[in-house]
Amino acid sequence: MEFLSSELQSGLILFGVFGVLVTLGVPISFAIGLAATATITFLISFDQALFVVSQKMASGLDSFTLLAIPFFILAGNIMNSGGIARRLIELAKIVGGRLPGALAHVNVLANMLFGSISGSAVASAAAIGGIMSPLQRKEGYDPAFSAAVNAASCPTGMLIPPSSTLIVYSLISGGTSVATLFVAGYLPGILMGLGVMVVAGIVATKRGYPLIPLPSFKEIIFKIADAFLPLLLIFIIMGGIIGGVFTATEASAVAVVYTLLLAVGIYREVKITDLPTIILESAITSSIVLLLIGCSIGMSWAMTFSDIPYAIGEALANVSENPFIIMLVINICLLVIGTFMDMTPALLIFTPIFLPVATELGMDPVHFxxxxxxxLCIGIITPPVGSALFISCSVGKVAIQDLIKPMLPFYAAVISILMLVTFIPEISLFLPRVILGYGG
Structure with missing residues (x-):
């Protein structure tokens, strides 16, 4: 390997070891940590490499910002059990019930609302899809179409705040403002949902799917009032963060207290005896996510120490000097990566690689x-690893092979909007500039 540069050798070791371990079925967190250690061992002694990678993992997790993740996970799990999804669906029926293919639009709107509160695409796909699929089947909707609508719309909650994914990006990008990222996610998330609604409306019109009967004024007022308290959580969290009342981490703790009051004290759909199970499930999920983050921080440091991001940046620069082409190549790479890797590890591993390239091109870190x-949201609804896609298949009782064809127009819609988000920075930066006075 003497004819290869040290950066290329390090990159081959890092991604080679990682790929082999994942192929062998090693849990991805351990695969990341071992790949990082093997890469550093190529440059320094094994004892030193083991010590440094462990130290970087521990110091990377010593972050006040990261405390938001377990709190938001707990709040989401409480909401899943607290009847909040059903109330948001009733509200969505008022908004989307008179559009062609009404129940499909209700599914999209409910996913946007529930996802923005829970911050989890998988939880949204399970909670909303579990309720909407039987309703749509009863009204004569094609089950594959219903599952496709649910899958395509559930990732909107990863963009519409509060989003734990954006918190992870804030950490790994070197401290990009969480509040700014949260505000920046609104328009792209809403556009993603609207894109899905346009496709769903076209298909529903062709197939003649029915509208929802218009409820009485009294019923409308009741349903709005019933969904008011869950929706109020969004305003409490975002209002508090934007107004400087509390940080994103403190907001996550507020979310837990508020959802507990709703689920246990007001709606009484969660019993005190249910809480140990909910807390245990949240602790297990949080430990998996935080171990993954710690190992990925170790890998990020290993890549930086080995100058791998610099080498990749140089390679991309050799592809073209046109920023448009380079950003298109980065997007294609991320789309491919997303089909094989879950969202959080992909974000943690590839942000340190592509962010320097993007900033060199003059791209704002918030926009990037x-x-x-x-x-990467698109990756969770594409096979073979798309977790939200498989959840939608499960709750919709549809085989994965029957879902691919109905998903194609939705893929076209969300990728088209991705191109708009990529090449029109103001879609992401307009609200931060207006609301926060962001000058990036």
């Missing part, structure tokens, strides 16, 4: 973070 998050 939204673009990257949006791109």
């Amino acid at each position: 973070g939204i673009m990257m998050t949006y791109n």
Whole structure:
């Protein structure tokens, strides 16, 4: 390997070891940590490499910002059990019930609302899809079409705040403002949902799917009032963060207290005896995510120490000097990566690689973070690893092979909007500039 540069050798070791371990079925967190250690061992002694990688993992997790993740996970799990999804669906029926293919639009709107509160695409796909699929089947909707609508719209909650994914990006990007990222996610997330609604409306019109009967004024007022308290959480969290009342981490703790009051004290759909199970499930999920983050921080440091991002940046620069072409190549790479790797590890591993390239081209870190998050959202609804896609198949009782064809027009819609988000920075930066006075 003497004819290869040290950066290329390090890159081959890093991604080679990682790829082999994942292929062998090693859990991805351990695969990342071992690949990082093997790469550093190529440059320094094994004892030193083991010590440094462990130290970087521990110091990377010593972050006040990261405390938001377990709190938001706990708040989401409480909401899943607290009847909040059903109330948001009733509200969505009022908004989308008179559009062609009404129940499909209700599914999209409910995913946007529930996802923005829970911050989890998988939770949204399970909670909303579990309720909407039987309703749509009863009204004569094609089950594959219903599952496709649910899958395509559930990632909107990863962009519409609060989003734990954007918190992870904030950490790995070197401290990009969480509040700015949250505000920047609104328009792209809403556009993603609207794109899905346009496709769903076209298909529903061709197939003649029915509208929802218009409820009485009294019923409308009741449903709005019933969904008011869950929706109020969004205003409390975002209002508090934007107004400087509390940080994103403190907002996550507020979210837990508020959802507990709703689920246990007001709606009484969660019992005190249910809480140990909910807390245990949240702790297990949080430990998996935080171990993954710690190992990925170790890998990020290993890549930086080995000058791998610099080498990749040089390679991209050799592809073209046109920023448009380079950003298109980055998007294609991320789309491919997203089909084989879950969202969080992909974000943690490839942000340190592509962010320096993007900033060198003059791209704002907030804009890049939204673009990257949006791109990887598509990965969770594409085979073979798309977790939200498989959840939608499960709750919709549809085989995965029957879902691919109905998903194609939705893929076209969300990728088209990805291109808009990539090449029109104001889609991401307009609200931060207006609301926060962001000058990036």
